[in-house]
Amino acid sequence: MIKDQLITNEYALYNADCMDVLNTLEKDSIDLSVYSPPFCGLYQYSSLANDFSNCANEKEFLDQYEFLIKEMSRITKPGRITAVHCTDIINTSTYHLWDFSRNNFVTREIRI
Numbered sequence: 001m002i003k004d005q006l007i008t009n010e011y012a013l014y015n016a017d018c019m020d021v022l023n024t025l026e027k028d029s030i031d032l033s034v035y036s037p038p039f040c041g042l043y044q045y046s047s048l049a050n051d052f053s054n055c056a057n058e059k060e061f062l063d064q065y066e067f068l069i070k071e072m073s074r075i076t077k078p079g080r081i082t083a084v085h086c087t088d089i090i091n092t093s094t095y096h097l098w099d100f101s102r103n104n105f106v107t108r109e110i111r112i
């Protein structure tokens with residue numbers, strides 16, 4: 001459900017669960033996305049079931065996140081940018097860092 005939105009010729013703002021909005025956006029329709037995902041196990045941002053920070057474990061988070069980045073890839077124009085604020089995350093069971101490459105996530109580091 002979209003709680004509020006503002007759509008102009010230059011930009012669109014939505015106050016909603018991102019999962020409800022992303023699949024309504026057209027393929028190759030955005031130039032830039034910037035976001036800081038709530039990796040599960042770090043902080044809890046709300047008690048809402050669809051808040052990524054409430055995923056029960058790493059696998060559940062990565063399954064949801066995979067859906068999100070596939071949608072981001074679909075709606076982003078070819079050659080344009082999605083910027084993700086992230087950090088090394090420790091798996092508290094294995095004490096190893098999360099391995100995003102295992103889920104076939106491809107990253108490209110851009111140094112500014």
Ligand SMILES: C[S@@+](CC[C@H](N)C(=O)[O-])C[C@H]1O[C@@H](n2cnc3c(N)ncnc32)[C@H](O)[C@@H]1O
Pocket residue numbers: 016017018019035036037038039045046050051052053
């Ligand atoms: C790491 S915080 C970043 C917040 C924001 N960038 C800021 O600086 O205030 C992650 C945010 O994503 C929100 N979030 C979690 N799941 C979401 C979802 N499915 N759709 C939209 N936002 C979500 C969390 O509630 C939290 O506010």
